[in-house]
Amino acid sequence: MKYIEPVKSVVLFLLVMLSVVLTFLIWTYTPDYKYIEKTELEEILIKPQKDMEDVIRPYKAIFRSDEEFKGTVSNAAMKDIMKVFKGWNVLDLVPVNNNLSANYVNQIIGTNNRMTIFFTGEIPFSAFNTIFQFTDKELPETTFNRMIIDWSNYNSKDLMIYYISGNNQSLFRSHVSVPNMNQFIQEVIEPAKKYGTFKEIERESQTSLYVDNNKTESVKFTYYIEEISPELFKNVLFTDPNIVRRNIESASSEKYTDGMSLMTLDTNLKSLNYVYPAAESGIRIEPSKLLKDSFEFINEHGGFTADFRYASTSTNKNQMDYQLYLQGLPVYSNHVITRMTTIWGDSRIFHYKRPYFSLDMDIEAEKEIKELPSGVNIAERLKNANNIALADIDEIVLGYYLTQNQELNIFTFEPCWFVIRNGSWIKLTPEVLGGVKNGLE
Known part of the structure; x- marks a missing residue:
């Protein structure tokens, strides 16, 4: 019993010294950072990036x-x-x-x-x-x-x-x-x-139109198409793709959401529609910044998946549009979407609508030379048309009308004449112009 008190004192001393040593080690400890590797987010590029002059072209x-x-x-x-x-x-x-x-x-x-x-x-x-x-x-x-x-x-x-x-x-x-x-x-x-x-x-009191005086030869193309995986866009557009839920609404509609934003697919139109409601803003953005932000947003994920060119701006909506082109001619369609649209919000994208297909390769055996009437001929016929006034249009353009064969997964590009009016296109069919076909279709 007489040794109990000395033993207690020794044990207490040792504990105090151990505490001091441990405290010193904690204070002076420097971790070896060379073994800590920085984890970088994988960059997602759907297609190769482009320069501004590839998108802005006459x-x-x-x-x-x-x-x-x-x-x-x-x-x-x-x-x-x-x-x-x-x-x-x-x-x-x-x-x-x-x-x-x-x-x-x-x-x-x-x-x-x-x-x-x-x-x-x-x-x-x-x-x-x-x-x-x-x-x-x-x-x-x-x-x-x-x-x-x-x-x-x-x-x-x-x-x-x-x-x-x-x-x-x-x-x-x-x-x-x-x-x-x-x-x-x-x-x-x-x-x-x-x-x-x-x-x-x-045209009286209006800017003139300038059109080709000769008949035009253009090629009808048929392309196999490649659907771009919606998963790629999900990984690009959502902050945390792991929490995104996918719902199949119908045979032609799918939805992806993380509770804050929504991405909808229309499998008939081959269109993707993304919206982030919290970013909606009524503050007008200057055209130069709007174009820069829109271009960089799309280009960062390689979103210019074909020959898309800057088409129009609506500064009241902070909206930018890019039109699909083929062989230097604009492509229009009632069957699939051929235009990309961005609406910029509060420091980020608010609305993004686009096609989710790309052109794979053209079918050589399906190529066909088409002869179309001259632009002058079209202008003359527009002067006599009942439902389109020459004075009301902005431009007469040669372009492609796109149709699809869903079963074979192919697109057909038919050369046609169009008029542009108030930012919208109208295909010039014989019914629109009146009279005989005269090579319009």
């Missing part, structure tokens, strides 16, 4: 020389034109008119030694930052949909460019220094001499 170019118009809608020509623009130095950018008359626009386009390139949608100047070299660091927050290049003084290596906005009725002008003027003449101006003749369709 659909038509006309050239005025020797008192006549030449023109083309060739995909190769549009690529060459945009390639030649690369690196041009824009020395100034001056507003000229913010209340353009239609007659003034027609006069500018109709002056000799000028070419006009047409864009479907209104282009913010900042979107050309990767193409032109602007001297002005602060570009105006405005847009244009026609660019007119005056090459009268090309010997001085100086060109004049006019930018016209159809929506804003505004005109800007700039002087441009061209590093390689010979390239511009040889690759843009000289080839235009071999283009077909275009005719100006004048």
Whole structure:
């Protein structure tokens, strides 16, 4: 018993010392970070990414020389034109008119030694930052949909460019220094001499239409299609794909949701519709930022799964649209969706609607040459049509009408004439124009 107290003291001392040692070790412990590996999120790319100039491309170019118009809608020509623009130095950018008359626009386009390139949608100047070299660091927050290049003084290596906005009725002008003027003449101006003749369709108190004066040959294509797995889009669009629930609503409808956002599939239209309600915003976004945000959002996941081109903007809705093209011509359909739409919200995407198919390969044996009437012929027939007034339309375009065979999983692209009116397309059938078919279908 006499040893109990000394033993207690020794044990207590040892416990105190052990506590001190453990506390010291905890305070001075440094973990070996070299064994901790950082886990990176896997980047999902549905298709290869694209550059802005792949998405912003003109659909038509006309050239005025020797008192006549030449023109083309060739995909190769549009690529060459945009390639030649690369690196041009824009020395100034001056507003000229913010209340353009239609007659003034027609006069500018109709002056000799000028070419006009047409864009479907209104282009913010900042979107050309990767193409032109602007001297002005602060570009105006405005847009244009026609660019007119005056090459009268090309010997001085100086060109004049006019930018016209159809929506804003505004005109800007700039002087441009061209590093390689010979390239511009040889690759843009000289080839235009071999283009077909275009005719100006004048309309009272309106801008003119410019259409091909010759019959057109185009190829009817048939493609196998590849459905893009909705799982890829689920992994891209939802913050945590693991908690997303899938519901098959019907034979043609599926829904994916995580409780905050919703993705709906229409298997008939081959369309995907995503919405994140919490991001809805009524704050208007400037066109330059809207285009940048929309393009980057789609491009980050490789969402330009075919030749999609910027088509239109609705700044009131913060909406951007991209149209499917094939062989340089727009594709329209009542059977499947051929347009991508983004609506930007509060610092992120609010609404995203798009097709979830891509073109696999064309069936060579199904190719067929189609001859269509000239654009001039179409314009003349529109003058006499009862249900479409020539004065009411924005453009006459050659394009493809898309139909599908669901059983064989193939698409057929039929070349046709269309009119564009208030952002919507109308297929020009004999019934629409009246009279005999005359090669329209």
